[in-house]
Amino acid sequence: MPRTLYDKIWDEHVVHTEEDGTAILYIDRHLVHEVTSPQAFEGIRQAGRKVWRVSSIVATADHNTPTTGWERGYDGITDPISKEQVTTLDANIKEFGAAAFFPFLSKRQGIVHVIGPENGATLPGMTVVCGDSHTSTHGAFGALAHGIGTSEVEHVMATQTLLAKKAKNMRVSVEGTTHKGVTAKDIVLAIIGKIGTAGGTGYTIEFAGSAIRGLSMEGRMTLCNMAIEGGARAGLVAVDDKTIEYVKGRLLSPGTDKATGKFVGGAEWDQALAYWKTLHSDADAKFDATVELNAADILPQVTWGTSPEMVLSIDGRVPDPDKEKDANKRTAIERALTYMGLEPGKALNDLFVDKVFIGSCTNSRIEDMREAAAVVKKLGLKVAKNIKLAMVVPGSGLVKEQAEREGLHEIFKAAGFEWREPGCSMCLAMNADRLEPGERCASTSNRNFEGRQGMADAPIWLVLPWLLLLPSTGILLTCVNSLKGHKTCRNSPYTKASWLPWTARTWTPTRLSQTVFKIHQKNRFWT
Amino acid sequence: MFDAWRYLDHGEPGQDPASRKPNPDFILNQARYAGASILIARKNFGCGSSREHAPWALDQFGFRAILAPSFADIFFNNSFKNGLLPIVLPEATMDLLFNEALAFPGYELTIDLDRQVVVRAQGEEIPFEVQAFRKFCLINGFDDIGLTLRQADKIKAFEAERLATKPWLAHTL
Numbered sequence: 001m002p003r004t005l006y007d008k009i010w011d012e013h014v015v016h017t018e019e020d021g022t023a024i025l026y027i028d029r030h031l032v033h034e035v036t037s038p039q040a041f042e043g044i045r046q047a048g049r050k051v052w053r054v055s056s057i058v059a060t061a062d063h064n065t066p067t068t069g070w071e072r073g074y075d076g077i078t079d080p081i082s083k084e085q086v087t088t089l090d091a092n093i094k095e096f097g098a099a100a101f102f103p104f105l106s107k108r109q110g111i112v113h114v115i116g117p118e119n120g121a122t123l124p125g126m127t128v129v130c131g132d133s134h135t136s137t138h139g140a141f142g143a144l145a146h147g148i149g150t151s152e153v154e155h156v157m158a159t160q161t162l163l164a165k166k167a168k169n170m171r172v173s174v175e176g177t178t179h180k181g182v183t184a185k186d187i188v189l190a191i192i193g194k195i196g197t198a199g200g201t202g203y204t205i206e207f208a209g210s211a212i213r214g215l216s217m218e219g220r221m222t223l224c225n226m227a228i229e230g231g232a233r234a235g236l237v238a239v240d241d242k243t244i245e246y247v248k249g250r251l252l253s254p255g256t257d258k259a260t261g262k263f264v265g266g267a268e269w270d271q272a273l274a275y276w277k278t279l280h281s282d283a284d285a286k287f288d289a290t291v292e293l294n295a296a297d298i299l300p301q302v303t304w305g306t307s308p309e310m311v312l313s314i315d316g317r318v319p320d321p322d323k324e325k326d327a328n329k330r331t332a333i334e335r336a337l338t339y340m341g342l343e344p345g346k347a348l349n350d351l352f353v354d355k356v357f358i359g360s361c362t363n364s365r366i367e368d369m370r371e372a373a374a375v376v377k378k379l380g381l382k383v384a385k386n387i388k389l390a391m392v393v394p395g396s397g398l399v400k401e402q403a404e405r406e407g408l409h410e411i412f413k414a415a416g417f418e419w420r421e422p423g424c425s426m427c428l429a430m431n432a433d434r435l436e437p438g439e440r441c442a443s444t445s446n447r448n449f450e451g452r453q454g455m456a457d458a459p460i461w462l463v464l465p466w467l468l469l470l471p472s473t474g475i476l477l478t479c480v481n482s483l484k485g486h487k488t489c490r491n492s493p494y495t496k497a498s499w500l501p502w503t504a505r506t507w508t509p510t511r512l513s514q515t516v517f518k519i520h521q522k523n524r525f526w527t
Numbered sequence: 528m529f530d531a532w533r534y535l536d537h538g539e540p541g542q543d544p545a546s547r548k549p550n551p552d553f554i555l556n557q558a559r560y561a562g563a564s565i566l567i568a569r570k571n572f573g574c575g576s577s578r579e580h581a582p583w584a585l586d587q588f589g590f591r592a593i594l595a596p597s598f599a600d601i602f603f604n605n606s607f608k609n610g611l612l613p614i615v616l617p618e619a620t621m622d623l624l625f626n627e628a629l630a631f632p633g634y635e636l637t638i639d640l641d642r643q644v645v646v647r648a649q650g651e652e653i654p655f656e657v658q659a660f661r662k663f664c665l666i667n668g669f670d671d672i673g674l675t676l677r678q679a680d681k682i683k684a685f686e687a688e689r690l691a692t693k694p695w696l697a698h699t700l
Contacts, residue, residue, distance in 0.1 A: 015681055015685045016682075022658065024678055026686065036578060049672075052682075055698070055699050056696075099698065099699040099700065100700040123695065131578075148601070149578070149579040149582075149608060151608035151609065151671070152608065155675065158676070159682060161682055163660075163675065167600075197574055198571040198599070231600070251700060253695070253698075268695055272693070272695055
């Protein structure tokens with residue numbers, strides 16, 4: 001019988017099935033971080049159990065680690081609870097062991113979903129779990145990856161398995177070519193906008209179609225990262241040459257010489273390659289649900305409300321609750337508008353923010369850094385005076401190192417951004433990076449729930465790395481000022497407005513008006 | 528639990544909740560709902576995050592069951608692991624329960640997990656589905672890990688074969 005990619009990976013990992021369909025599923029890779037592991041290790045200890053297979057564990061500290069003051073070492077973690085979680089992880093890994101551990105302050109430390117792929121800890125065909133919902137990220141490699149709770153973290157540690165019931169198959173295909181400047185994040189936000197935050201509940205989503213195949217591995221990670229925001233615990237992309245090229249020569253990958261970190265190949269690599277090439281859905285495989293999007297219809301996306309499904313194209317307008325027939329939805333829209341401080345009908349390219357955050361497991365990889373830096377450099381941007389904080393937080397030590405090798409940090413710093421140490425940072429406010437009451441933030445992260453980034457009353461707009469730099473989202477408020485006479489921006493190349501990176505479509509000019517924004521198809525820098 | 532809605536002030540870890548300012552407008556702060564052990568909710572309840580602190584908080588507040596039209600997957604799983612019973616009921620049924628709970632102070636529901644029914648005040652029963660294995664674990668108070676380890680030999684054999692054919696899965700630094 002023809003099988004989907006999900007069927008194939010699932011079948012390969014089932015150890016045992018109970019009468020009611022509950023399966024014991026074997027887990028290949030267990031990613032561990034400091035927040036959801038302490039109670040699990042404690043449970044193992046109290047029950048006098050052992051960690052079943054230490055070589056499955058790859059660990060790092062990311063949620064609580066500060067993004068400044070690393071020169072002060074552990075004393076730089078000012079919050080006592082944060083510090084305790086980080087030191088507890090160190091002690092637990094010392095006691096129980098791991099295949100690889102990248103502790104706080106080490107060169108390869110970073111956001112768990114960035115360092116996994118980076119170090120070859122995530123490989124095609126694996127089952128990957130982590131006590132974090134954005135584990136879906138790793139599905140980009142044709143791995144079955146999803147988040148689990150702390151009880152399940154303990155269950156995996158003690159038994160190397162999970163009790164699971166098979167999800168249904170959903171195929172989301174995006175065909176065609178995207179406009180220049182439309183990124184993986186726009187694609188996934190457009191999908192969530194279409195299916196809703198519960199649309200994928202109970203499903204494993206396979207992302208397919210020419211637009212998905214056209215994405216880089218980093219783009220596919222961004223895409224799968226947000227599968228969970230569409231309700232699906234796991235998202236998948238079939239293995240192709242890009243996947244194989246990416247994993248080749250990674251530290252934990254087959255065929256890599258551990259001493260030199262160089263690819264040497266060999267029988268194990270060949271064996272892996274032969275297996276990985278089978279990791280795609282069969283041509284006539286059946287899906288329980290299919291969703292289709294046309295890539296050409298997708299424009300850059302910005303959220304307007306307090307859930308990732310409250311999203312619109314950048315040329316869209318904030319919805320009017322009075323036009324919503326469903327009473328529950330109407331209440332949700334009203335509540336979101338109040339929280340965000342928005343009026344119905346307002347244009348999304350006309351927002352003001354206090355803080356800007358580029359980072360998180362969604363958008364902190366080297367390509368994201370390059371995109372944002374390219375816009376800053378091309379346009380000669382400066383962070384506006386009324387922005388309290390604009391920061392760039394690379395996803396890992398290796399991303400940071402690479403960015404610095406390319407001089408991206410200098411571009412950011414010259415523009416007034418803070419260039420930080422790697423970590424989860426402001427995405428979840430478990431560290432020193434957070435919003436204060438009333439502060440409004442444009443963020444490249446994945447969740448815009450009430451209070452997500454700190455205080456309860458602090459609206460968040462989810463955007464793309466380069467979109468943060470649009471005048472409308474605040475950072476270029478300098479340039480708004482420039483229209484009122486500020487010298488610095490008057491000659492900025494952006495006022496020539498020839499840089500907008502997607503092909504022309506009706507842009508809704510607002511206060512910044514047509515004089516600033518004319519969309520020219522020619523002379524786009526995004527090539 | 529629901530901290531930003533329940534309280535008007537900012538709390539710190541370890542602080543006695545009695546010293547904080549409750550928000551009188553928040554529904555669970557109203558006297559008529561004191562001691563409630565069943566939470567009725569709207570769709571996609573528990574959406575966002577895998578952190579088990581959500582069911583821990585609900586459990587510690589005193590909730591034993593949650594009734595909603597749908598749940599986020601990870602939250603749904605985590606609830607069972609913590610002795611909290613999530614029950615999926617049709618939206619129309621939930622509307623009915625919401626209306627009744629709001630209309631009658633002291634409104635009560637009984638949940639009979641063994642027979643898989645929610646019993647309304649007048650004795651009318653609303654049936655619900657629950658996975659047999661999960662029901663078995665909840666009723667007997669079984670620990671998942673202990674149950675899974677009964678299959679330890681099977682897991683060992685499976686693993687030995689898997690790692691022999693795919694040795695790269697066990698690479699270490």
